[in-house]
Amino acid sequence: MITIGQLARYAGVTIKAVRHYHKVGLLPEPGRDRSGYRRYAAQDAVDLVKIRTLAEAGVPLARVKELLTAGAAEFAAAIGEIDEALRRREEEIRQARQRVVRLRAGDALVVGPQATAMLDLLRELGVSDRGVRLEREVWVLMQAVAPDEAAIWLADKVDSLADPEFQQIYLAHDEAFEFAPDDPRLPALARRAAAWLAGRPQMPVADPEITALAMAAAGATSPAWDALSKASA
Numbered sequence: 001m002i003t004i005g006q007l008a009r010y011a012g013v014t015i016k017a018v019r020h021y022h023k024v025g026l027l028p029e030p031g032r033d034r035s036g037y038r039r040y041a042a043q044d045a046v047d048l049v050k051i052r053t054l055a056e057a058g059v060p061l062a063r064v065k066e067l068l069t070a071g072a073a074e075f076a077a078a079i080g081e082i083d084e085a086l087r088r089r090e091e092e093i094r095q096a097r098q099r100v101v102r103l104r105a106g107d108a109l110v111v112g113p114q115a116t117a118m119l120d121l122l123r124e125l126g127v128s129d130r131g132v133r134l135e136r137e138v139w140v141l142m143q144a145v146a147p148d149e150a151a152i153w154l155a156d157k158v159d160s161l162a163d164p165e166f167q168q169i170y171l172a173h174d175e176a177f178e179f180a181p182d183d184p185r186l187p188a189l190a191r192r193a194a195a196w197l198a199g200r201p202q203m204p205v206a207d208p209e210i211t212a213l214a215m216a217a218a219g220a221t222s223p224a225w226d227a228l229s230k231a232s233a
Helices: 004-011 015-023 042-056 061-068 072-103 108-125 129-145 147-160 164-178 185-198 208-217 223-232
Strands: none
Touching: 004 015, 004 042, 015 042, 042 061, 061 072, 108 129, 108 147, 108 164, 129 147, 129 164, 164 185, 164 223, 185 223
């Protein structure tokens, strides 16, 4: 007869684990001897090793008790099911790790390499973090909802950013976020933007609901921008 400490040591588990197995009904709890200690038999050690082995193999504790008393054929079939479940779990983990690796690519994960390059250019030009975030949210939604149109808009945006005049207008618009809605610079900026757009080819009209949703997601609203939008209408 052995103590709970010896049993745990022989089976390679903790005393806490032994008590847990008692609690969930996997390992019968023996009575106490005259000294008040619980004494375990060799069979208890054998059963505990089986429980530990099954648990370490990924078998849910709810099934361990069933397997401890299963016949050879039933045990083999159950182990086959468990192995298949583990294989699926392994595949899920592999895919999750691939997603984690892609996450390290930052913007490229959700908006693609061309949009990522455009966002990098905006940062180089000195566009605020808010402005870059707005662009990112817009392209995430646009590419998901209207991928064909988004490809056209993105190509046009990249082409526009090659024009120094558009760069200056973009930076001025980004800066205007902090202006008062009655700032005298806003009408002039609206006229400058309209004049530049007049020389550009007609583009597909973006869904206003998607644009508004993207702007809200990026926190890109201000009284000045609202006033600028009305002045440009």
